[in-house]
Amino acid sequence: MTGLPDLSTTRVRRTPTTLADGRDFFYYDDSEPYVSGEQTRRLDDPRPLPDRFAPIEGPDGVTQPVTGPQMRYDVLTGEWVPMAAHRMNRTFLPGPDTNPLAPAKPGAEYTDGEIPATDYDVVVFENRFPSLMRVPGEPDETTHLDGNDLYPVRPAVGRCEVICFSPDAGASLSSVTPTRMRTIVEAWADRTAALHAIDGVQQVYCFENRGAEIGVTLHHPHGQIYAYPFLTPKTQTMLHQAVAHRQRTGRNLLKDVLEGELASGRRIVGESEHWVAYVPAAARWPVEVHVAPRRDVPDLPATTDAERTDFAGLYLNLLRRLDQFFVDADGTPMPLPYISGWHQAPVVHGRDDLRLHLQLFSIRRAPGKLKYLAGSESGMGAWISDTTPEKIADRLKEIA
Amino acid sequence: MTGLPDLSTTRVRRTPTTLADGRDFFYYDDSEPYVSGEQTRRLDDPRPLPDRFAPIEGPDGVTQPVTGPQMRYDVLTGEWVPMAAHRMNRTFLPGPDTNPLAPAKPGAEYTDGEIPATDYDVVVFENRFPSLMRVPGEPDETTHLDGNDLYPVRPAVGRCEVICFSPDAGASLSSVTPTRMRTIVEAWADRTAALHAIDGVQQVYCFENRGAEIGVTLHHPHGQIYAYPFLTPKTQTMLHQAVAHRQRTGRNLLKDVLEGELASGRRIVGESEHWVAYVPAAARWPVEVHVAPRRDVPDLPATTDAERTDFAGLYLNLLRRLDQFFVDADGTPMPLPYISGWHQAPVVHGRDDLRLHLQLFSIRRAPGKLKYLAGSESGMGAWISDTTPEKIADRLKEIA
Structure with a gap:
């Protein structure tokens, strides 16, 4: 949470905080009274989430350290392919009828979404199921599958973040105000600068997938930010x-x-x-x-x-x-x-x-x-x- | 139709013919009595299709030569992109309930599918709606969109062919006999050799798209053969x-x-x-x-x-x-x-x-x-x- 980019010349207030499992979470507010003001809203995450990186018990009863996502080098194309082979603490899942990007309900002690506060302008936080992530202590070394030089394998370090464009689940990016769109641009720029500074990150991609036709199952207006540990093809x-x-x-x-x-x-x-x-x-x-x-x-x-x-x-x-x-x-x-x-x-x-x-x-x-x-x-x-x-x-x- | 590859060492009989609009059509038969035998089956195409390359009348009443598909160079990626801007004779369309890959009905004088014969083993023919095609007489020259060197444009010469794996619309490639699969391999190899010999072709891709989930609307078992005028990415x-x-x-x-x-x-x-x-x-x-x-x-x-x-x-x-x-x-x-x-x-x-x-x-x-x-x-x-x-x-x- 240190070394965040300077936002002093912008019209946006950034409030950094942390979710219960240790993920970074940022409020970007564009007008007073700021909806993420600590005097009026809860910023802490009350959910009983385990530390993402705490050792976990395997099916054999033996406790093992968590491992991060790995990626393999495709020697036929020269491209790295992150793969979902990692084991993480994933005990908490929002219910099927829950919108995890909605603000918490006022007065409720517990939220089954990702947003602790009861209102927001724009928020950015680390994805619960990242394809790219550095696990503290895991060595960022290249090894080889089967001991074969043709098959390099590396930790897929980097970051996957989610950006919510509006607290209104029925909105779309096209329906926000110019001021709010300006705040979203500010958040994209701020996160790009911060992710550029992370060791191992080579490139940052801020994007939005919109519509069921391309596989979007969560219709709350949101986008994603990927910080890749390689140059994309x-x-x-x-x-x-x-x-x-x-x-x-x-x-x-x-x-x-x-x-x-x-x-x-x-x-x-x-x-x-x-x-x-x-x-x-x-x-x-x-x-x-x-x-x-x-x-x-x-x-x-x-x-x-x-x-x-x-x-x-x-x-x-x-x-x-x-x-x-x-x-x-x-x-x-x-x-x-x-x-x-x-x-x-x-x-x-x-x-x-x-x-x-x-x-x-x-x-x-x-x-x-x-x-x-x-x-x-x-x-x-x-x-x-x-x-x-x-x-x-x-x-x-x-x-x- | 000249210069076809030698099939004399194979177990397959190839019968080349031509559809009414001039498209190449090949029967590949694997056992006697050959289903494409001229004594027993109609090989000619009785449909009133106009010559694909005959000049066509525009909306202004003026007759103009047909033009083939064009492709543009994407300077950001170095890739050619064929585009469907060409104007062709497309007066004949099979009805919505028609399977154009089914054999003609015995005894019928007219077929609204693509197959003139009443039975077949494996057939290959030029696609009615090709993305890649050479129009006779059209110069294969590079010009530039807007006169800008950054935007080269060329005719998308090459070929798009269809291969039918079975006369049975309810079959799938996995349900054909080993002999028939062997015939399909023979047809792929034969067409690859023939297409390699066409001026301007750089690469041949024999492929099958199977399933509605990837956009296949015609469930008759079939594949496609593309002869590209460039090396694919x-x-x-x-x-x-x-x-x-x-x-x-x-x-x-x-x-x-x-x-x-x-x-x-x-x-x-x-x-x-x-x-x-x-x-x-x-x-x-x-x-x-x-x-x-x-x-x-x-x-x-x-x-x-x-x-x-x-x-x-x-x-x-x-x-x-x-x-x-x-x-x-x-x-x-x-x-x-x-x-x-x-x-x-x-x-x-x-x-x-x-x-x-x-x-x-x-x-x-x-x-x-x-x-x-x-x-x-x-x-x-x-x-x-x-x-x-x-x-x-x-x-x-x-x-x-």
Whole structure:
């Protein structure tokens, strides 16, 4: 909890605390009287959760230390794959009808959700079931499966955090106020800076999965923040392309792409003082939009106060239009299932070559139809689009 | 139709013909009396289909030449993305209750499916809606979208073919006889060799999508064959890894992986004289099996008659076990939704570094649960597994 980034220049109050099992938990409040004020709300977690890292008793009655998630190196692709083989204390599970992201009920002594306080603006906390986590005392060493050099194995250190966008389970990110969206941007930037400082973290990804069609079972508006202990394949690929472009032209690839979109104008779907939203020229998803800052910026912590405020307005406008992209047979808008996430420069590599941008995409290709990632996409990594970027842009432009 | 591969050493009779709109169509028959025999069955296509490549009248009444599918270069990833912007003659569509892969009804003068004959063993034909196709006369030139060097565009030349595994709409690949499976392997090998010879084709992928869960709407047992005009991202990645391994060790990566699996034995789920089936050490899907030949073989055309026959038995056994991998609450086996495809060496590149193997995987992670490719996988290309390769192997080993 030490060494948190400085928030003194922002309009947000960050209140760090800890859940009963030791997980970090942060309130981000944007207006007085602060809902996480210690005078009026309970901040401590009253649940009888065991320490996550306390030794646990196995089926044989023998007590053993907990182990963290591991990851294996896929020698055929050069990619690390975290795997859910770890053993953790998981004695507490919210009931099936419980929304673990809802605020605690006022007056109740006990909460079966994850939020101790009875109200909040925005909160961030460590995921109860992390795929990436450092277990204290576990050595961060590479070993080899079967003793074979081809099969390296390492602890999947890093972090998986959850961010709740609203205390209202029926809300969506598109329905929050500009001030609240601004607070969410602040939380993303703050957590990115803090996670960048964790030993072993190479890259931070703030993203939202929205909609049952992509497997979301918890409809309370929330996102996730992953701090990876490796460069993700997508980032490696983009870095490779950006470095090659710089070596060939002396210029920044992502800046040139933005300038190309601005010069063409054909696929621009939103502009503000500091940001540009466009459908990329080779969009591969049925709906895809990128949002990039006009200024060269490697990541969210490097954005200015004005850029954050400006983004909030542009993004809300974009999300509201996306929820009208498809309409059903009666002409009623169908909220879009989507994945939206921030491509940020890694902690060390590519700080001058990669440039902050948000990528939002959907697998819905028609009111009743999804794009499935079948043989070509999942087997060979070769995407085939059923539409064109210009058609996507035209539809977004016609929605007020 | 000229220059077809030599089939004289096989047990299969290939009968090439042409559909009414000019698409190539091949019967592969494995026993006399051949069901595609011209004496007993109609081979011609009686449907009034227009020539696919005849000029078509636009909404403005002006007749224009058809255009083939185009693909755009995604400069952020270095990948080509075929896009469905082409205009083709598509006046004929089978009715919604029609199975276009069923044999024609005996005695009927007209068929509204794709198969003119009233019976078949295995057939292969060009897809009516190809994402990859060369339109005669269309120049295979690279141009640039918006005149911008960052946005290359090219015709998506190549081929998309359909392979029907059985005339029985209620069958599945796992239910065909070993002889029929052997014929299917023959058809895959024959089409791979033929497609490798097409100008512009760089790589051939024979695959099967099976199950509604991955978007299959046509349940007649069938697969697809794609001939790509580029190296797919997955193949490029594997080639990069294989070349690096050879430069470091002087050895073939895929051979070393197979030897590693054989030496360990921990994840072997099937062996025959010529083939080995194993769960890869870094399997990223909830169910994943690779099947590799014991001998160094770049692609299916290079396999021997004995290897093809041997594969048929091993693969049938594997498919039948996979359909028992998950059972419902009553203990009833649940047929597995899966994607299965052959990684083959490209036409030119990597013939000595890449090695034939089949990759079969499923998105089902529990009886009622699917693995969704959400933010980490679809946004960052970073897979996270909910299981371990050893658990997958143990389950397959316990199924007789």
